[in-house]
Amino acid sequence: MNRTNIVGIYDDHEGVLNAIDKIQENGYKVKDVFSPFPIHDVWEKLELHTLIPFTTFLYGASGTAMTFAFLYWSSVVSYPLKFGGKPLNTLSFVIILFVLTILVGTILTFITYLWREKMWPGKKVELPDPRTTNDKFAILIEKSKDFTGSDLETINNLLKDTGALEVKESNVSYHEK
Amino acid sequence: MYNTRVRGILIKGNKSYDQVTSEILTPIYAPSAPTWWKISAFVATVALLLGVWAIYVTISTGIGTWGLNNNVAWGWAIINFVWWIGIGHAGTAFSIFLLIVRQKWRTSINRAAEAMTIFAVMAAGLFPLIHMGRIWDGFFIFPYWNTRGPLWDNFNSPLFWDVTAISTYLTASFLFWYMGMIPDFAIIRESAASKIRRKIYGILSFGWLGNAKGWLRFETAALLMGGMAAPLVVSVHSIVSMDFSVAVIPGWHTTIFPPYFVIGAIFSGFGMVLTLTIVMRKLYKFNDFITDGHLDAVARILTFISLIMGTAYMTELFVAWYSGSEYEMFTFMKNRVTGDYTFAYWSMITCNALIPQLFWFKKIRKNITAVFIISIFINIGMWFERYVIVVTSLSKDFLPSGWAVYKPTFIEIGIYIGTLGLFVLGVLLFFRYVPMIAISEVKHVLKETSTDEAFTENEKH
Numbered sequence: 001m002n003r004t005n006i007v008g009i010y011d012d013h014e015g016v017l018n019a020i021d022k023i024q025e026n027g028y029k030v031k032d033v034f035s036p037f038p039i040h041d042v043w044e045k046l047e048l049h050t051l052i053p054f055t056t057f058l059y060g061a062s063g064t065a066m067t068f069a070f071l072y073w074s075s076v077v078s079y080p081l082k083f084g085g086k087p088l089n090t091l092s093f094v095i096i097l098f099v100l101t102i103l104v105g106t107i108l109t110f111i112t113y114l115w116r117e118k119m120w121p122g123k124k125v126e127l128p129d130p131r132t133t134n135d136k137f138a139i140l141i142e143k144s145k146d147f148t149g150s151d152l153e154t155i156n157n158l159l160k161d162t163g164a165l166e167v168k169e170s171n172v173s174y175h176e177k
Numbered sequence: 178m179y180n181t182r183v184r185g186i187l188i189k190g191n192k193s194y195d196q197v198t199s200e201i202l203t204p205i206y207a208p209s210a211p212t213w214w215k216i217s218a219f220v221a222t223v224a225l226l227l228g229v230w231a232i233y234v235t236i237s238t239g240i241g242t243w244g245l246n247n248n249v250a251w252g253w254a255i256i257n258f259v260w261w262i263g264i265g266h267a268g269t270a271f272s273i274f275l276l277i278v279r280q281k282w283r284t285s286i287n288r289a290a291e292a293m294t295i296f297a298v299m300a301a302g303l304f305p306l307i308h309m310g311r312i313w314d315g316f317f318i319f320p321y322w323n324t325r326g327p328l329w330d331n332f333n334s335p336l337f338w339d340v341t342a343i344s345t346y347l348t349a350s351f352l353f354w355y356m357g358m359i360p361d362f363a364i365i366r367e368s369a370a371s372k373i374r375r376k377i378y379g380i381l382s383f384g385w386l387g388n389a390k391g392w393l394r395f396e397t398a399a400l401l402m403g404g405m406a407a408p409l410v411v412s413v414h415s416i417v418s419m420d421f422s423v424a425v426i427p428g429w430h431t432t433i434f435p436p437y438f439v440i441g442a443i444f445s446g447f448g449m450v451l452t453l454t455i456v457m458r459k460l461y462k463f464n465d466f467i468t469d470g471h472l473d474a475v476a477r478i479l480t481f482i483s484l485i486m487g488t489a490y491m492t493e494l495f496v497a498w499y500s501g502s503e504y505e506m507f508t509f510m511k512n513r514v515t516g517d518y519t520f521a522y523w524s525m526i527t528c529n530a531l532i533p534q535l536f537w538f539k540k541i542r543k544n545i546t547a548v549f550i551i552s553i554f555i556n557i558g559m560w561f562e563r564y565v566i567v568v569t570s571l572s573k574d575f576l577p578s579g580w581a582v583y584k585p586t587f588i589e590i591g592i593y594i595g596t597l598g599l600f601v602l603g604v605l606l607f608f609r610y611v612p613m614i615a616i617s618e619v620k621h622v623l624k625e626t627s628t629d630e631a632f633t634e635n636e637k638h
Contacts, residue, residue, distance in 0.1 A: 011194075013624075032388045032389055032390070033388065033389040034386070034387050034388050034389075035387060035389075035392065036194060036360075036364075036387065036617060036620050037360075037392075037617045037618070037620045037621040038392035038393070038395070038396050038617075038621065039389075039392070042389050043389060043392075043393050046389055048389055048390050048393050049393075050390075050393050050394050050397050052394060052397045052398055052401065053397060053401060056401045056405075060405070070320075071332055074320065074327075074329040074332075075329065075332060078326075078327065078329065079326045079327060079328055079329055081328070081329075083331050083333050083334075084333070086333060090333060092332075092333045093332060095338050095412075095416065096332060096337075096338065096341055098408070098412060099338070099341045099342050099345050099409075099412060099416075100341065100345070102345060102349060102405045102406070102408065102409055103341075103344075103345040103348060103349065105401075105405050106345075106348065106349045106352055106353075106402050106405050106406065107348065107352070109398055109401055109402055109405075110352045110356065110398065110402065112398075113356075113394055113395070113398035114383065116394055117391055117394055117395075118384075119359075119383040119384050119385065120383060120384065121380050121381070121383055122379070122380040122383075122384075123383060123384030124379070124384065125384040125385075125386060127367065127386065127387075130367040130368070131367075132387055133360070133363050133364045133366075133367045133368070133385075133387055134194065134195060134198050134364055134367070134368060135193060135194030135195040135198065
């Protein structure tokens with residue numbers, strides 16, 4: 001589905017932050033921001049959140065649980081064999097538990113990140129403005145159907161006033177969230 | 178964000194974002210590699226081929242081609258394994274410890290340090306693999322369902338811990354390293370002149386967008402993966418040290434081993450980072466990104482770690498005496514401090530505990546040639562440390578009738594040279610095909626740390 005976005009290009013992240021405030025004050029919605037590096041204030045202003053920390057915790061916890069289950073089952077249930085007079089279910093399992101918690105947590109966190117971002121090797125994307133990977137910052141505002149001419153003008157002015165180098169429309173549909 | 182002028186200006190020359198991108202990408206966009214690159218790549222390939230030949234001889238003939246004997250069952254292979262793993266600690270230590278303590282100066286160096294980690298751990302992993310002798314039975318180490326009971330692995334064996342620890346370390350470091358490169362690959366995808374480059378880096382960039390939510394998830398995931406890898410820095414070398422310390426061999430059976438190994442690993446890793454960044458900065462003229470201040474910071478860390486190393490060496494001697502064990506006393510006093518291995522022992526002390534103390538002098542820290550030479554000494558010293566630990570304890574343990582002398586054969590030396598070739602070749606490929614400095618991370622700290630005014634402005638708030 002192609003939607004038209006109004007794109008404001010900036011060459012500084014302060015301009016972007018300023019513009020987001022102004023646009024939101026005027027009752028419009030900022031759809032997305034493209035930048036060459038992460039800007040933490042943008043997340044706050046756009047009220048973005050991620051659940052990745054929780055999933056990572058779950059991965060780690062299940063990694064520990066599954067590893068312990070396997071160690072216990074193989075060493076105590078399946079083939080109880082004494083090594084060096086130690087108890088079958090020993091404290092030294094801690095070492096393998098520790099390492100495998102990290103292994104499972106890391107791999108699954110990486111996979112979750114790719115999955116949530118819908119990223120894979122060789123995926124083709126088109127950016128609203130390719131310069132945003134280098135030195136430009138872009139604000140996207142979705143052009144809704146009920147926008148009147150005055151709405152467009154207000155947005156245009158807001159962007160220009162906050163220091164936008166150019167304002168354009170873009171039909172590029174990067175994946176929608 | 179918290180900002181301090183203690184470290185001074187991190188990125189010199191008050192660069193624009195575009196300058197940062199283009200300067201870091203210059204070596205990748207160069208039409209052909211420089212002559213020194215080609216020559217070094219050739220030498221490294223020859224070294225690698227020597228190693229491949231030596232490994233072939235080892236596998237086809239057997240471990241008998243090495244200088245090992247009944248007593249000294251671990252020789253160069255294990256020395257080099259521990260040495261490489263130690264070097265491989267710097268990447269994670271750099272990226273993650275310094276990320277956690279919010280040291281912004283790491284941004285110029287972390288990518289190179291992480292790359293070094295990957296190649297060093299790959300070189301390290303080779304040694305236990307070929308040391309197995311029957312490499313085709315190598316899969317026995319994994320707990321798989323088998324027809325022998327099923328008889329499982331001994332999960333209390335440090336050798337098994339080693340396998341899990343090192344494969345986890347390699348996986349975690351690689352994923353963390355690769356993830357950091359995704360935004361930088363996207364820059365090449367969008368800006369490269371050649372279509373082939375756009376295509377290749379496009380595949381590698383996984384369809385990176387750089388939008389707000391993307392950055393949020395990216396930073397969160399990277400921080401979590403870093404946070405999880407941080408304990409690995411401590412655990413991997415602790416586990417390696419347990420290969421030694423759980424054995425009842427004088428000189429090995431000590432509780433100081435895990436912290437002693439970890440700190441030694443970070444020491445050798447930072448030493449190698451210093452060697453590598455000085456070379457990188459010199460050859461690619463990255464003086465604005467890797468400033469004298471960066472090298473100074475690493476040198477200061479090394480001074481401190483060197484003191485810990487010295488303390489550890491003295492602690493070992495003290496405990497040998499205090500334990501009242503004549504075997505411990507013999508190992509340390511008659512077989513290390515004095516005796517057949519005096520040269521190795523005192524080289525270790527000189528290179529690790531004494532020479533780095535020269536970094537106390539500002540003049541030496543500012544003299545890059547001196548810093549480079551000292552970093553080489555650290556690499557050599559750490560090799561001798563592993564030599565002292567592995568060989569002295571094994572060659573003369575409890576029964577004098579069982580004492581044996583160990584000398585490496587050409588095959589063992591060949592494998593070592595081969596891993597050096599592998600490492601250097603890996604680093605050279607990294608220089609040529611990957612952005613050597615994390616571009617987006619440098620940009621992130623650029624505005625707040627590249628001019629004096631930025632600091633003053635920050636202090637006003």
